[in-house]
Amino acid sequence: MDLRRLILGLTLCSALLPFANTFYAGYTVQRQQLIDTTQDSNAAYARKLAKSTDDFLQSALQQLAYTAKLLAEHMEDEHQLMEEATRLRLQTQSFNSVTIYNPLGTVLATSPETLQIKGRTLTSTAVQDSLRTQGPVISQAFMSTAGNLIIFLSQPIFSAQGDYLGAVGGSIYLKQESMLDKLLGEHFYEDGSYLYVVDKAKRIIYHPQSQRVGDTVTGNQAIDQAVSGHSGRIAITNSQGVPMLAGYAFVPSAGWGIVAQRPQSATLAPLDALMRTMLYKTLPLTVLLLLLIWWGARRIAQPLRQLANGAHTMDRPETAQTIQSVQSWYYEAQELKKAMLVGLGLLHKNITKLRQDVHTDPLTGLGNRRHLDTALASFAANRTPFAVLAIDIDHFKRVNDSFGHDVGDTVLKHLALQMRDVSRIDDLPCRVGGEEFVILLPGAPRHIAAQVAERLRLLVESTELPNVGHITISQGVSSWPDGSSDMPTVFKQADNMLYAAKRAGRNRVKVFTPGRKVAETV
Known part of the structure; x- marks a missing residue:
């Protein structure tokens, strides 16, 4: 093997192997993140529906x-x-x-x-x-x-x-229209996701496929856990052999189990599309780099061959000048290395964008629950105090039922813009559910957070939206660590204040104050 082929082979390995490894590592990490997010969402969805079903009973x-x-x-x-x-x-x-x-x-x-x-x-x-x-x-x-x-x-x-x-x-009647059937039946997806309900005997009492109602299901770990009184998440294979990402919850008053699940393939489809897009966008640059490597190998081999030839003419005056002229080629090799680093830098940039997409709600552009968890971990590590605003659109279901989900999505995006308008530069507005939003205000005391919440409430109330007209929001406010040293407790306090605001008539802000039995209203 001559020097040109050796340099070409080694350079190709040093370029393609890191590229392939980075591509594979990025795909693996994002795949697990999507699976975890889907399972967490299904588990939360099952718990919420179990609570609604229990309330109905x-x-x-x-x-x-x-x-x-x-x-x-x-x-x-x-x-x-x-x-x-x-x-x-x-x-x-x-x-x-x-x-x-x-x-x-x-x-x-x-x-x-x-x-x-x-x-x-x-x-x-x-x-x-x-x-x-x-x-x-x-x-x-x-x-x-x-x-x-x-x-x-x-x-x-x-x-x-x-x-x-x-x-x-x-x-x-489980096979006829009823309020229970409406409660469970209005929750559906278009990507193969579905939910079903079983009783203590593991008999299906609700299923999107009505012919399955009355069947007894065995060998399903999600059902076994749900009817045993547990809530959580699990990866299972359904009766049709389709891998599913499931969340399950228990209905205490009846001993029922609710399972919400989504096909794993539907969860990973966006990631596969993003990875293909990233590959297609980086492929032209990769081809260009390969051409540069081939050209560089030829250019590197030529001066080195001159050095080898000069070794036989050490006694000639012109040899020193020849060797001196070769020194500049190391600079060219360094430039080639920089070009490769530019290529790898572009790949890392694409992976960073992919990670950012995983942490962003696709509809509103706000941070999602994973972004929220990352921020909270940072606050806890740095002992950064913060206030939290729990936000919910009043009667949002009525908007979807009256005007359709497209109009509902427009309302959500408009609220997201208004949340950004009232937020400070360091505040973190997030969407954590359908019409449920959160704003984290690092370093803000409760009274400042209450003022921000009231500005947002007034802005939303005074804004007329196309088709819908005026909407209102209810908000709950708490803070860490003076509300509680336990962050989940602080979020629960904010949620409780949100529900208190709704019970008090909606379109208002309730602030949690330690030591007071009654929440403050802004």
């Missing part, structure tokens, strides 16, 4: 309890029983049917009357459990005599003297 039991109290004095009035059963079924549409029965399980009234079970004695396990316990019951899913897969909720009826008079129960 508790609300349904409260409705039944109120009806039971009203019926205590009218158990002999058939007309009154029928009217109350019909009112309960139609007023909130929480139940597909309502049944009132006596301590023997005999039906006194039912709505709708088309069920034609009045006067019959009910023998289902759910009814017998309610008669036996004489307390509130949320049953497991069971098949009715009419062939409906049902969940049965009931509340006992007691007289003023404490005598047990029977019970009022509401049935939710």
Whole structure:
């Protein structure tokens, strides 16, 4: 092998191997980050939906309890029983049917009357459990005599003297439209993601594919963990053999498990596209570098060959001048090295941009939850105090339902611009959920943060948006470390203040103050 080929081979190895290693390392790191982000999002989504489902069941039991109290004095009035059963079924549409029965399980009234079970004695396990316990019951899913897969909720009826008079129960048909079906069914994706719900017996009680409702699922770790009372995340393979990134949560009042999952391929698709784009953009420069390397190898070999020839003419006067003339070629070699560094620098720049994209919410351009976690880790390491604003758009679902998700996205982006307008140069506005936003204010005390929050609230309230008109926001404010030395607790305080603002009528700011039972309102 001559010197030109040796230099060419070594230079190609030194250029391509770091390029390939950096490309592979960047892909591996970003792939894991995307997987972690998706699993965290699904876990948070499952927990949120489990909370909403639990709230719905508790609300349904409260409705039944109120009806039971009203019926205590009218158990002999058939007309009154029928009217109350019909009112309960139609007023909130929480139940597909309502049944009132006596301590023997005999039906006194039912709505709708088309069920034609009045006067019959009910023998289902759910009814017998309610008669036996004489307390509130949320049953497991069971098949009715009419062939409906049902969940049965009931509340006992007691007289003023404490005598047990029977019970009022509401049935939710899992394969028909109901409030529970709407609660679970309005959450969907277009990329293969979906969620499903199972009861204690691991029987599916909700699934986007209605034919799966009623199936019992075994060998699924996410379901096993969820019905055991746990919440978390896991990578699984679904029944069709598709790798999924799942989050799961437990519904305490019913013992159900909720699983939200997304195909791994859908999660990694943006990364694959970005890596291909980066490769295509760096390929021309890589080809140019290879040509420079080939040319440089030829140029480097020529002076070195002159040096080798000059070794045979050491005694000639002109040899010194020849060797001196070769010295400049080391400078050219250094320039070639710089050119290679420029190429690698461009690659690192692209990888840095890719990492930045992973830390940025694609819709609003604000930081995402991973960016938020990175900032908090920095604040904790440097003991930098900060205030946090928890922000939520009031009645945002109404905007999506009335005007569509495209208009909703426009509202989110406009709010993001307004958050930037009121933020200081070091503040960190982030989007952490659908209509949920956070602003971190490093070094700001609570009263300054409250002023920023109030400026943002007034700006949002006074701005008229196309199609939508005026919107409002609710905000909660807390601070670290004077709110609490534990950062998650500070965020929980801000969330609690946000919910307090919503309960107080929305379009306001609530500030957490240590030692006070009532939040300050700005």
